[in-house]
Amino acid sequence: MxxxxxxxxxxxxxxxxxxxxxxxxxxxxxxxxxxxxxxxxxxxxxxxxxxxxxxxxxxxxxxxxxxxxxxxxxxxxxxxxxxxxxxxxxxxxxxxxxxxxxxxxxxxxxxxxxxxxxxxxxxxxxxKLAKLEIEGADRYEVSNLYYTVQELERFRGQRVLISGGGDSAVDWANELAHVAASVTVVHRRDSFGGLERNVSMMKQTADVRTPYAIKALQSADGKSISQVLLQHVETGEESTVEVDAVIVNHGxxxxxxxxxxxxxxxxxxxxxxxxxxxxxxxxxxxxxxxxxxxxxxxxxxxxxxxxxxxxxxxxxxxxxxxxxxxxxxxxxxxxxxxxxxxxxxxxx
Incomplete structure (x- = not known):
């Protein structure tokens, strides 16, 4: 049949x-x-x-x-x-x-x-890319909040903050070190993913802050992020970073x-x-x-x-x-x- x-x-x-x-x-x-x-x-x-x-x-x-x-x-x-x-x-x-x-x-x-x-x-x-779980973060996706890096030149001369600790976050930090004015990497744990050599390179060229997480995104004009409020995940201590762009790589x-x-x-x-x-x-x-x-x-x-x-x-x-x-x-x-x-x- x-x-x-x-x-x-x-x-x-x-x-x-x-x-x-x-x-x-x-x-x-x-x-x-x-x-x-x-x-x-x-x-x-x-x-x-x-x-x-x-x-x-x-x-x-x-x-x-x-x-x-x-x-x-x-x-x-x-x-x-x-x-x-x-x-x-x-x-x-x-x-x-x-x-x-x-x-x-x-x-x-x-x-x-x-x-x-x-x-x-x-x-x-x-x-699906894991989005930043902060109320109102999505409105900055049309300006300077990114979840992937398609063109490195977009960040030339900018103060870039990267949130994440996986291999992609580490790789982006190393690539942007030669393009951006500065790179700050924020991760809620002290250990990073990726190859050991790449992590070592990142720590030499970027401002690495652990264990910290993004608490809030702040804007001077209501359109783009100008400051990021960070919070220490253990002590609750807060600090602010001036930025031109924020890249989130939470997997x-x-x-x-x-x-x-x-x-x-x-x-x-x-x-x-x-x-x-x-x-x-x-x-x-x-x-x-x-x-x-x-x-x-x-x-x-x-x-x-x-x-x-x-x-x-x-x-x-x-x-x-x-x-x-x-x-x-x-x-x-x-x-x-x-x-x-x-x-x-x-x-x-």
Whole structure:
């Protein structure tokens, strides 16, 4: 009997999430000659990297320090190497395993997708920037209150206050040190996230105040912030900082939404997976920020490794006799024609 699922085009692998993890999974899936679909809920590929285009990324193996927007451009180009099917603006809300072991994915739009395996690379789910929880703060969002840094030049010569202690806050402080007149970093704890070297650099160039939190935003003209009132979180002592711009980096508030109802073993922030990136649902795998495991590496380099492991597991799940991993590019037949194309371009 023909079902709703088998009327749809069947893919070997469907990747949910178009950030670095999903894009590298799509690339590696092409290396393994699998029919691949990539589904992204937003209108752009890139995931969290879209939030900090001017950040300099240092920690990708074999890549010299590169602006995030340029690195992302290269990751997207690589992800499209084998022409996966890409679906944008599609939030997947339902996952149902069929009698034949395949999966039927349902989108909020009502669209459906049929696949043999699923690889979850959707990070922390639907992302929303955590806003400053001070009454009236939102009215300054049109003037000089920011939640992300898109252009460093916007802050040239300004007195900038950054509230937050995660890796992005640390990175922004270091980048702005060469642009702004001054940088003040306020964090409610003494410890900071991010690489130790970056934290040390920040402490050398910025006015770091801990443990403090923003108590109030003050304005001389009623339109933009001119002063920030800080309060020591332990003693209650208050102090004022003159500012031209305030950047708030209090992290992301994320919501996995319907994914929590799919039966995947989920923690508060990540899905629990095994050493081969397998979830508790056979045929469903994960990679990148979506997954958590004992030896998890929270770097883009670690994300790429997750993607390889997840895709290899999907390949073997579909074909237990398959080789456990792809041949290196120099021995992979899929690259022979592409190598010829590159050689011809270099001759021009």
């Amino acid at each position: 023909e079902t709703a699922a088998n009327k749809l085009e069947l893919y070997d692998v469907t990747i949910i999430g178009g950030g670095p993890a999903g894009l590298y999974t799509a690339f590696y899936s092409g290396m393994r000659e699998l029919k691949t679909k990539l589904i992204e809920a937003q209108d752009q590929l890139g995931g969290r990297m879209l939030l900090y285009p001017e950040k300099i990324v240092w920690d990708v193996g074999g890549v010299v320090p590169t602006r995030a927007e340029k690195l992302l451009e290269q990751i997207i180009q690589q992800g499209m190497t084998f022409d996966p099917t890409v679906v944008m603006n599609e939030q997947i809300v339902g996952l149902d395993k069929q009698e034949d072991g395949t999966f039927l994915l349902t989108a909020a739009s009502g669209n459906r997708h049929h696949t043999k395996t699923v690889i979850m690379t959707c990070g922390y789910g639907i992302r 992301m508030r994320s919501d996995f939404g319907p994914i929590r109802n799919w039966g995947i073993d989920m923690g508060e922030w990540k899905a629990n997976v095994g050493p081969k990136m397998e979830t508790n649902i056979p045929g469903v795998f994960g990679a990148g920020d979506f997954v958590g495991f004992e030896s998890k590496v929270g770097l883009i380099a670690g994300t790429f490794t997750d993607a390889v492991l997840a895709l290899n597991s999907a390949k073997v799940y579909m074909d237990p006799e398959a080789t456990p991993y792809a041949y290196v590019s120099s021995h992979n037949d899929r690259f022979k024609e592409k190598n010829k194309e590159l050689e011809e371009l270099q001759k021009v």
